Amino acid sequence: MVKAIISPSVLASDFGNLSAECRRMIKGGAEWLHMASHRIMTKLTLNRSHFVPNITMGAPILTCVRKGIPDIFMDCHMMVAQPEKWVNDIADAGGALYCFHLEATSDPISLIKAIHDRNMKAGVAISPDTPSTAVTDEVGEKADMLLVMTVYPGRGGQKFLDRCVPKVAELRARFPQKDIEVDGGVGPKTIDVCADAGSNVIVAGTAIFNAPNPEEVIQFLKDTVNTAQAKLAK
Numbered sequence: 001m002v003k004a005i006i007s008p009s010v011l012a013s014d015f016g017n018l019s020a021e022c023r024r025m026i027k028g029g030a031e032w033l034h035m036a037s038h039r040i041m042t043k044l045t046l047n048r049s050h051f052v053p054n055i056t057m058g059a060p061i062l063t064c065v066r067k068g069i070p071d072i073f074m075d076c077h078m079m080v081a082q083p084e085k086w087v088n089d090i091a092d093a094g095g096a097l098y099c100f101h102l103e104a105t106s107d108p109i110s111l112i113k114a115i116h117d118r119n120m121k122a123g124v125a126i127s128p129d130t131p132s133t134a135v136t137d138e139v140g141e142k143a144d145m146l147l148v149m150t151v152y153p154g155r156g157g158q159k160f161l162d163r164c165v166p167k168v169a170e171l172r173a174r175f176p177q178k179d180i181e182v183d184g185g186v187g188p189k190t191i192d193v194c195a196d197a198g199s200n201v202i203v204a205g206t207a208i209f210n211a212p213n214p215e216e217v218i219q220f221l222k223d224t225v226n227t228a229q230a231k232l233a234k
């Protein structure tokens, strides 16, 4: 049996008050904070596209947040190509978990090792069109967490994709003790199916940050997961 972990996605926070927003979530009962890093793509000229070598919400922001909240557990979801490039930056900034996309690397085992070598937990994410069977037994065993995206990565506030739920169940059957995270469109209306399928790490952005009482939503998500876990353990 694994325990519920709630990881509010700071993408839905008030960026002007990011540290205060993180504190608000921790005070409300969140164990982790979820930082979704996307690749910035900027068209600098009309004729040629240049892609800047930088990401949104990456190491500089994490460094600033950690100055005020040194023991924050930042669950860094790297929605980037070449995920190996940011391992050192995120480790230096104090990231606790580095989650990369399986679709973005041809060598997940080496990447997991590189993440562990920098004393971070390693997460492996799959996008909606990637089957859970793409996570081999070796990758699943070596990773600390598996993330099933329940929306297409890229932005908050999207509709939950039910068709991703069976992937959670398949992974839970193969990895009974692993942290399994869901992300995208998750909230009080969609938590039941996620929890029943076996996910225990719950990312929610708009459902928590926009709620009048985030602590109530956090508690509800947590209770739903822990109740489902107790049933699954029987």
Ligand SMILES: O=C(CO)[C@@H](O)[C@H](O)COP(=O)(O)O
Binding pocket: 009, 010, 011, 012, 034, 036, 151, 152, 153, 154, 155, 156, 157, 158, 183, 184, 185, 186, 203, 204, 205, 206, 207
């Ligand atoms: O970054 C992503 C998706 O790209 C997620 O982490 C979202 O931030 C989740 O937001 P909600 O769907 O819960 O509003």
